[in-house]
Amino acid sequence: MGSETETAPSISVIDFSTNLVPGTPSWDLVKSQVLKAAEECGCFMADFKGIPREVQETMDDALEELYGLPLETKLRNVSEKPYHGYIGQSPLLPLFEGMGFDHPQLYDNVDEFTRLMWPQGYPNFSKTIHQFSKPLAELDQTIRRMIVESLGVEHYVDEFLNSAYYVIRVAKYEAPGTTEKKWGLKTHKDQNVMSILSQNQINGLELQTKDGEWIEVKFSPDHYLVIFGEAFNAWTNGRLYCPYHRVMMSGNKNRYSAGVFSLPNEGYVIKAPKELVDEEHPEAFKPYEFIDYLKQRTKETGKTVEDPLKAYYGV
Numbered sequence: 001m002g003s004e005t006e007t008a009p010s011i012s013v014i015d016f017s018t019n020l021v022p023g024t025p026s027w028d029l030v031k032s033q034v035l036k037a038a039e040e041c042g043c044f045m046a047d048f049k050g051i052p053r054e055v056q057e058t059m060d061d062a063l064e065e066l067y068g069l070p071l072e073t074k075l076r077n078v079s080e081k082p083y084h085g086y087i088g089q090s091p092l093l094p095l096f097e098g099m100g101f102d103h104p105q106l107y108d109n110v111d112e113f114t115r116l117m118w119p120q121g122y123p124n125f126s127k128t129i130h131q132f133s134k135p136l137a138e139l140d141q142t143i144r145r146m147i148v149e150s151l152g153v154e155h156y157v158d159e160f161l162n163s164a165y166y167v168i169r170v171a172k173y174e175a176p177g178t179t180e181k182k183w184g185l186k187t188h189k190d191q192n193v194m195s196i197l198s199q200n201q202i203n204g205l206e207l208q209t210k211d212g213e214w215i216e217v218k219f220s221p222d223h224y225l226v227i228f229g230e231a232f233n234a235w236t237n238g239r240l241y242c243p244y245h246r247v248m249m250s251g252n253k254n255r256y257s258a259g260v261f262s263l264p265n266e267g268y269v270i271k272a273p274k275e276l277v278d279e280e281h282p283e284a285f286k287p288y289e290f291i292d293y294l295k296q297r298t299k300e301t302g303k304t305v306e307d308p309l310k311a312y313y314g315v
């Protein structure tokens with residue numbers, strides 16, 4: 001049905017601001033909205049009140065302070081797993097720096113990272129990161145539970161929720177000082193299970209719709225962008241959409257973003273439950289381990305692969 005005025009595509013907002021209890025009508029309503037967004041756009045904006053405003057604001061300052069540390073200090077954030085530690089200083093992406101660590105929903109893990117950066121300790125920094133990460137890890141659990149229930153395989157909820165761990169990744173995108181857009185982060189699909197992102201007041205994230213149109217993502221306070229990743233898509237036998245996204249920067253203000261990501265555990269073989277495979281939905285992907293996929297993709301950094309998960313593991 002043609003409408004007279006073209007409306008720009010936008011990302012749907014789903015209300016997580018009330019206490020949602022499984023089995024209640026409000027849970028079921030939100031659950032259906034989540035599945036629809038996951039299938040049609042691979043993302044949505046969660047209106048979520050689990051992180052107090054003052055923590056959101058302190059988070060912006062904390063990231064600015066973290067990235068203000070000398071490079072040799074930031075380089076102490078190392079990991080043997082690809083994409084888990086410090087990334088930056090790349091001539092291909094000169095505006096970008098990223099850091100991250102595992103299990104940020106646990107205070108002691110946050111504090112270990114803090115002490116790596118500030119050996120004398122910095123409890124306020126640890127507190128802020130923890131108060132940011134823990135509610136988002138819980139939100140991730142809620143959303144993943146909703147999808148699994150919606151697909152009618154609720155007896156897999158526990159197995160699926162326990163098959164992933166959390167990583168926090170924080171990024172700085174240096175202001176290019178131009179009106180023309182410069183690359184902050186290359187176009188990619190998230191390879192993990194699910195990502196929940198926030199930012200300071202500076203926009204720059206862009207997301208591609210199924211129709212190929214790019215949307216500039218705008219964040220409001222208490223809004224967190226949920227992006228479904230390839231591992232979740234594989235687990236649902238291809239029922240979800242994974243949107244391409246990128247960061248494009250312009251202007252004179254640095255952008256800081258922070259995200260809590262769920263990643264499949266090491267040793268866990270990602271494979272759709274048999275109930276999700278039938279004649280109408282033949283097996284979409286070969287079973288695979290996340291770390292193998294990550295390692296293969298890292299070897300090919302910079303190479304663009306169309307629909308990468310399908311290229312590597314498509315049946």
Ligand SMILES: O=C(O)CCC(=O)C(=O)O
Nearest residue numbers: 169171190197205247257
């Ligand atoms: O910084 C952002 O807003 C996006 C980060 C992102 O897409 C990622 O880490 O996968």
Ligand SMILES: [Fe+2]
Nearest residue numbers: 188189190245
């Ligand atoms: Fe991403």
